[in-house]
Amino acid sequence: MTDRPYYTFNREERNLAAILYHLLLSGEENLKRFLELVDHKPEWSVDKCEVYFEYAWLRDKWHLMDKEVNPNEVKRNWVEARLPPSIKPPSVDKGIRAWNEFFGLTKKPSSKHIQSPANWVLAGIHPSVQGNAFRKLAMLKWAFNIKPDLVIITGDNRAVCVEAKVESGAGKYPTSKSDKAVWKARLAGEYIDQLDCQRNLFERVLDYPVASPGSPNPSVRFVLLDNEGKGQAVVKGLSWSAVFTEMKTLNSHAMVKKSLEPIVKA
DNA sequence: AATGACCTATTGGGTGATGC
DNA sequence: GCATCACCCAATAGGTCATT
Numbered sequence: 181m182t183d184r185p186y187y188t189f190n191r192e193e194r195n196l197a198a199i200l201y202h203l204l205l206s207g208e209e210n211l212k213r214f215l216e217l218v219d220h221k222p223e224w225s226v227d228k229c230e231v232y233f234e235y236a237w238l239r240d241k242w243h244l245m246d247k248e249v250n251p252n253e254v255k256r257n258w259v260e261a262r263l264p265p266s267i268k269p270p271s272v273d274k275g276i277r278a279w280n281e282f283f284g285l286t287k288k289p290s291s292k293h294i295q296s297p298a299n300w301v302l303a304g305i306h307p308s309v310q311g312n313a314f315r316k317l318a319m320l321k322w323a324f325n326i327k328p329d330l331v332i333i334t335g336d337n338r339a340v341c342v343e344a345k346v347e348s349g350a351g352k353y354p355t356s357k358s359d360k361a362v363w364k365a366r367l368a369g370e371y372i373d374q375l376d377c378q379r380n381l382f383e384r385v386l387d388y389p390v391a392s393p394g395s396p397n398p399s400v401r402f403v404l405l406d407n408e409g410k411g412q413a414v415v416k417g418l419s420w421s422a423v424f425t426e427m428k429t430l431n432s433h434a435m436v437k438k439s440l441e442p443i444v445k446a
Numbered sequence: 447a448a449t450g451a452c453c454t455a456t457t458g459g460g461t462g463a464t465g466c
Numbered sequence: 467g468c469a470t471c472a473c474c475c476a477a478t479a480g481g482t483c484a485t486t
Binding site: 239243295296298325352360 | 450458460
Binding site: 301 | 480
């Protein structure tokens with residue numbers, strides 16, 4: 181079983197992303213080199229940048245709202261400020277349970293807590309919500325569920341968002357059979373690309389400025405990191421070999437260098 | 447080559463019982 | 467009035483396999 185070390189046949193993309201995370205935070209040059217590779221000019225000096233693995237900001241911001249004097253009021257207002265104008269959930273006097281039920285929590289809706297959009301049930305969302313409005317509601321829900329693999333905060337309202345893949349491609353939402361059926365029944369249009377969900381998270385939910393198409397210096401640079409490095413229309417492509425070839429491993433454990441040998445270009 | 451169905455592993459979060 | 471716990475629901479990613 182131990183005739184060869186695991187790193188010679190590891191196929192887990194999170195493992196590669198974790199090695200990259202380690203490198204970005206090691207030494208002085210790697211983060212700077214990485215930002216150059218994705219054409220992102222930081223507003224802060226690199227030592228002020230923040231680097232995160234599995235970025236679940238929204239989920240944890242929601243949790244933080246429990247510290248408020250009136251969490252339910254804060255949460256309700258936060259969500260309603262981000263709904264399409266045509267969507268009118270039940271008013272405060274109808275109670276918390278009715279509000280949760282409007283968003284599909286029909287089996288066991290809480291009467292005490294405004295529940296996280298992460299838990300909304302697409303099939304149960306109020307039948308008045310159709311088409312584009314339904315699509316936007318679903319994307320708000322998914323914004324709470326997704327966790328971009330690697331996020332670098334590079335200055336006020338500026339960031340790099342990296343989705344890492346090894347063998348599989350970027351996914352589509354919805355994912356379950358039942359939710360796809362609901363999607364079609366509500367006339368919500370094409371399925372949503374995983375990268376579009378990430379753009380929605382930053383640009384429509386977290387209020388980072390939306391870049392104009394083809395902008396050379398967008399507020400948020402979206403990167404698809406995989407074996408091909410081709411990217412998409414507004415998503416910068418980057419390959420594992422390109423990025424690891426640029427990283428210095430001087431201060432890393434020997435295993436890091438051995439792991440990357442087959443990937444790095446000679 | 448791309449898509450969809452189905453599967454496993456894992457996680458978050460709400461409820462209600464329990465004990466202090 | 468609290469933590470803590472088991473339990474349950476609902477979700478995610480990504481793998482395999484069959485189909486197109």
